Amino acid sequence: MEKKNMSIYVACLVSxxxxxxxxxxNQYVGEDWKLGLSWSKKAAAEAEAVAAxxxxxxxxxxxxxxxxxxKGSPVCECNxxxxxxxxxxxxxxxxxxxxxGDPYFLEPFWRQHAASSALVVAGWHRMGYSYSDxxxxxxxxxxxxxxxxxxxxxxxxxxxxxxxxGGSTQLLNAAVNALSSDNSSLPTPIVASIPYYPVYxxxxxxxxxxxxxFEGDASLWKNRTADATVxxxxxxxxxxxxDGQPNKAVLSGPNAKAIHDHAYYWPHFSAIPTPADxxxxxxxxxxxxxxxxxxxxxxxxxxxxxxxxxxxxxxLNTFGVSRDSQLRALKLLKVVIEKGGREIFExxxxxxxxxWQKLSETLSKSKxxxxxxxxxxxxxxxxxxxxxxxxxxxxxCEREEDRDCNAVLQGANINGREGSMFSAEDRYVxxxxxxxxxxxxxxxxxxxxxxxxxxxxxx
Numbered sequence: 001m002e003k004k005n006m007s008i009y010v011a012c013l014v015s016x017x018x019x020x021x022x023x024x025x026n027q028y029v030g031e032d033w034k035l036g037l038s039w040s041k042k043a044a045a046e047a048e049a050v051a052a053x054x055x056x057x058x059x060x061x062x063x064x065x066x067x068x069x070x071k072g073s074p075v076c077e078c079n080x081x082x083x084x085x086x087x088x089x090x091x092x093x094x095x096x097x098x099x100x101g102d103p104y105f106l107e108p109f110w111r112q113h114a115a116s117s118a119l120v121v122a123g124w125h126r127m128g129y130s131y132s133d134x135x136x137x138x139x140x141x142x143x144x145x146x147x148x149x150x151x152x153x154x155x156x157x158x159x160x161x162x163x164x165x166g167g168s169t170q171l172l173n174a175a176v177n178a179l180s181s182d183n184s185s186l187p188t189p190i191v192a193s194i195p196y197y198p199v200y201x202x203x204x205x206x207x208x209x210x211x212x213x214f215e216g217d218a219s220l221w222k223n224r225t226a227d228a229t230v231x232x233x234x235x236x237x238x239x240x241x242x243d244g245q246p247n248k249a250v251l252s253g254p255n256a257k258a259i260h261d262h263a264y265y266w267p268h269f270s271a272i273p274t275p276a277d278x279x280x281x282x283x284x285x286x287x288x289x290x291x292x293x294x295x296x297x298x299x300x301x302x303x304x305x306x307x308x309x310x311x312x313x314x315x316l317n318t319f320g321v322s323r324d325s326q327l328r329a330l331k332l333l334k335v336v337i338e339k340g341g342r343e344i345f346e347x348x349x350x351x352x353x354x355x356w357q358k359l360s361e362t363l364s365k366s367k368x369x370x371x372x373x374x375x376x377x378x379x380x381x382x383x384x385x386x387x388x389x390x391x392x393x394x395x396x397c398e399r400e401e402d403r404d405c406n407a408v409l410q411g412a413n414i415n416g417r418e419g420s421m422f423s424a425e426d427r428y429v430x431x432x433x434x435x436x437x438x439x440x441x442x443x444x445x446x447x448x449x450x451x452x453x454x455x456x457x458x459x
Contacts, residue, residue: 059087106290136320195422244390268348
């Protein structure tokens with residue numbers, strides 16, 4: 001009987017020891033033990049540590065940031081008008097940045113989705129020039145680009161070719177190169193409707209190609225595309241930068257070719273009435289997810305010959321897009337596509353709509369300034385007639401003496417982008433609405449102060 005009791009006691013003791021060992025292992029090793037993590041633990045810990053650095057809600061620290069302190073951790077990089085070690089020091093006299101196009105308005109979304117968007121990359125990840133199929137385009141990423149457009153309903157991809165580029169900027173010139181004539185005695189004219197994105201002209205000019213030349217306003221070429229000897233390439237930006245209008249091609253006919261820049265054709269900024277279905281369409285991740293630094297864009301092409309010329313340009317120019325950028329883009333698109341894209345687009349639309357409403361209410365207090373009017377449209381993605389939510393405010397100074405609207409705002413410590421940058425009058429100024437919440441709040445404060453001072457003066 002004693003032996004039997006002793007056996008039971010030993011069995012219970014061993015079971016208890018095994019259970020305790022399991023619990024201790026699970027507590028201190030946890031998921032690492034379950035998943036067999038080894039080399040990635042240190043990288044994950046470093047990322048978590050940097051993400052936990054407090055910058056008072058007015059900045060952030062990055063893994064590749066400057067290291068100045070004794071702890072060896074990167075310093076806070078502060079929003080405009082904030083400074084100090086933890087970005088808690090506000091500079092009331094500083095000028096608000098309403099000029100830049102950095103899409104920080106989506107940063108809170110990605111903080112909310114930190115786990116699903118995080119990426120750990122092995123040191124030996126894709127060290128070669130190409131993928132296993134000898135191309136520079138990741139097949140899985142291309143598949144997700146097609147899924148994305150199907151989910152959003154903003155572009156037709158069936159039966160189309162896709163080219164990747166370093167943001168939309170590289171693709172725009174690749175498209176110009178592919179569409180221009182290389183056997184003509186005269187360079188192909190490149191045009192756009194005023195106001196237009198200044199990079200179209202700047203980039204075309206800097207390459208100084210004998211095959212194409214920027215010629216300005218598209219409307220001046222309406223009667224010339226009937227000439228069988230003249231081919232014209234038109235940049236069509238929809239929604240337009242700077243005024244958010246749903247532009248259409250001005251030129252038509254067999255000799256008129258168009259590059260449709262749809263960087264802002266996402267539910268954040270625009271209604272999606274129908275899928276775009278043009279010959280050459282350019283998109284970018286910077287205004288989709290906010291990751292401008294990833295430098296990733298894509299073009300959707302109908303014609304195989306144009307596609308092949310663009311691929312040749314990309315292959316010779318940079319051997320395609322960085323494989324690291326493609327990997328990050330793939331991770332981000334997977335998050336975007338989750339739950340039918342509702343989360344990011346509803347977050348983005350609400351943020352931009354609210355900012356537009358507040359800005360409109362502020363400027364409505366005065367007749368000195370006016371805003372662009374954008375006609376409401378039915379959005380097939382949101383299933384409703386949506387309110388305006390443009391990326392930029394295209395502000396006009398209405399007083400005769402206010403011929404330089406940007407200078408007027410600079411007098412109130414607001415830095416915008418002058419209308420002449422977009423080949424329009426300087427009576428206009430573009431104000432960015434896509435930067436951080438700090439930037440937008442300060443913009444409203446400065447505008448309210450300006451309008452308050454104006455109200456105290458006799459008109």
